[in-house]
Amino acid sequence: MTREERMDMRRCRNETQRNHLRWIDEHGVSIISVSSRADDEVIDAPWTYSIGFWQQYCHPEVLIVGLDQTLSGRLINWMNRAIRDEGRRFENGAALDDVLEGDYVCFFQPIPQQDFGDWFASDRWFYGGNDQFEAVQMIWPDLQKRYPWESAASPSFRALQPILGSLPKSAVQ
Numbered sequence: 612m613t614r615e616e617r618m619d620m621r622r623c624r625n626e627t628q629r630n631h632l633r634w635i636d637e638h639g640v641s642i643i644s645v646s647s648r649a650d651d652e653v654i655d656a657p658w659t660y661s662i663g664f665w666q667q668y669c670h671p672e673v674l675i676v677g678l679d680q681t682l683s684g685r686l687i688n689w690m691n692r693a694i695r696d697e698g699r700r701f702e703n704g705a706a707l708d709d710v711l712e713g714d715y716v717c718f719f720q721p722i723p724q725q726d727f728g729d730w731f732a733s734d735r736w737f738y739g740g741n742d743q744f745e746a747v748q749m750i751w752p753d754l755q756k757r758y759p760w761e762s763a764a765s766p767s768f769r770a771l772q773p774i775l776g777s778l779p780k781s782a783v784q
Contacts, residue, residue: 631663658730
């Protein structure tokens with residue numbers, strides 16, 4: 612699917628999809644937040660992700676799992692400006708300490724396409740029903756700067772932030 616085909620309003624089935632196209636056209640990104648839910652005592656973590664980074668900047672879409680959705684939306688908007696205006700890249704295992712206040716290091720790990728699952732439903736629609744885009748997961752620490760793979764991390768924190776791709780290189784050394 613070409614850029615022009617993706618941005619054609621006639622393909623939209625509802626106002627939500629039309630809004631995605633408008634936001635991508637005007638701002639470079641649209642942001643989706645999916646609320647957590649509790650089913651049969653299983654709690655799914657909320658997640659937020661970008662739509663448009665791959666098309667607009669050839670930058671992987673960004674997924675943030677388990678973090679407050681308002682904060683996640685602000686972070687993706689900040690990343691959009693940083694990518695667009697400064698040429699920043701949040702990808703390929705980058706470990707960055709300027710994403711969250713307080714010198715918390717966030718990792719940006721590639722997500723294999725076979726692990727996209729239901730995480731990117733609107734991206735799949737936007738890119739024409741296939742997985743012809745790349746994506747990264749922003750992995751963030753808890754307040755004590757522990758990561759989900761560390762033994763000191765609480766079980767609830769681990770459940771809040773499942774890791775979809777591989778662990779950062781520093782975690783497996």
